Amino acid sequence: MEVIKSLEKDRSNLIKAIQMVQEEYGYISDKSIENISEYFGIPTVEVEGVLSFYAQFKRTAPGEYKIAVCDGTACHIKGSSRVKNWLVEDLGIDDGETTEDGLFSMETVACLGCCSLAPVVSINGKVYGKLDREKLLKIIDDYRNRGEN
Numbered sequence: 685m686e687v688i689k690s691l692e693k694d695r696s697n698l699i700k701a702i703q704m705v706q707e708e709y710g711y712i713s714d715k716s717i718e719n720i721s722e723y724f725g726i727p728t729v730e731v732e733g734v735l736s737f738y739a740q741f742k743r744t745a746p747g748e749y750k751i752a753v754c755d756g757t758a759c760h761i762k763g764s765s766r767v768k769n770w771l772v773e774d775l776g777i778d779d780g781e782t783t784e785d786g787l788f789s790m791e792t793v794a795c796l797g798c799c800s801l802a803p804v805v806s807i808n809g810k811v812y813g814k815l816d817r818e819k820l821l822k823i824i825d826d827y828r829n830r831g832e833n
């Protein structure tokens with residue numbers, strides 16, 4: 685596993701290694717767990733133990749389109765929870781999940797830095813603001829149709 689080869693094969697680097705793998709691939713797959721355990725010479729169950737302890741580590745692959753729902757103060761006041769609910773209804777996924785077709789994943793994040801546009805989501809880093817239900821679902825549909833082309 686190329687990405688962690690710079691690390692000394694010492695157990696104290698385990699968390700660092702998992703972080704590096706997640707940065708590289710966006711999540712920790714079963715194969716990555718095996719590779720990490722092999723690299724450090726420790727049982728896979730130990731790597732899984734660390735993974736389950738820290739909420740920051742993701743076990744599912746992110747979607748092709750990564751939706752970040754801003755829940756900073758301005759967006760919260762302007763209805764970020766409604767925005768999230770519209771996405772939950774439309775996509776059938778909740779925070780931290782990925783749709784079965786692998787197209788969309790969603791996570792709630794802190795301020796995206798464009799509060800005057802609240803409520804805001806970003807999709808693969810592109811910001812969409814002043815959202816209402818119709819506008820949001822149209823944006824999602826556009827991405828969905830892109831995925832089918």
Ligand code: FES
Pocket residue numbers: 754755756757758759760794795796797798799800802804
């Ligand atoms: S609070 Fe949402 S962009 Fe700042």
